[in-house]
Amino acid sequence: DAGVTQSPTHLIKTRGQQVTLRCSPKSGHDTVSWYQQALGQGPQFIFQYYEEEERQRGNFPDRFSGHQFPNYSSELNVNALLLGDSALYLCASSPGVDRGKETQYFGPGTRLLVL
């Protein structure tokens, strides 16, 4: 099991563009969460998907949207990119949402640079 995988590893975009990041969860996991980690900061929760629906959302604007597919993989979309969106985007998966199943396993991240 490769664990949580993310693609691409690095990405360079310009302001105003749109970007799609992808995540495949660890085998047996059905819940995917996305985090943004700015340089020198801890990860910040963006949103979480379970059963193809957004279950929870952090304090991020509507420019950030996502999707979960029937195979539990997920995409994070960011529209109208701003310089401040430059960060490491982390995907984490867990085997469920019930107590005791929430331990999250992180992917290697996608580093996004907005110029």
Place this chain on the structure above:
Amino acid sequence: AQRVTQPEKLLSVFKGAPVELKCNYSYSGSPELFWYVQYSRQRLQLLLRHISRESIKGFTADLNKGETSFHLKKPFAQEEDSAMYYCALSGYNQGGKLIFGQGTELSVKP
């Protein structure tokens, strides 16, 4: 407001010295506390969680609800402990949404 504070950005100790990485939290409810670690060029991984009360790689952490703290301790630091350490909390039955602190870089010198 839910918040995790790690007051030290960098902690430098010598091999064999005791280590304590501080974590304080603010949460109105029953939190679950975690320590995550990120070694150089590796992904973020769970080190320990308070409900399991395990000792992982010699590290322990005790939840002190009175002081709202969850400090990470190890009696004798090893060079391979050098890494970024993040304290995180999740609300009870909140499906694992994590709130992270800013992280503390631990440097263990030979």
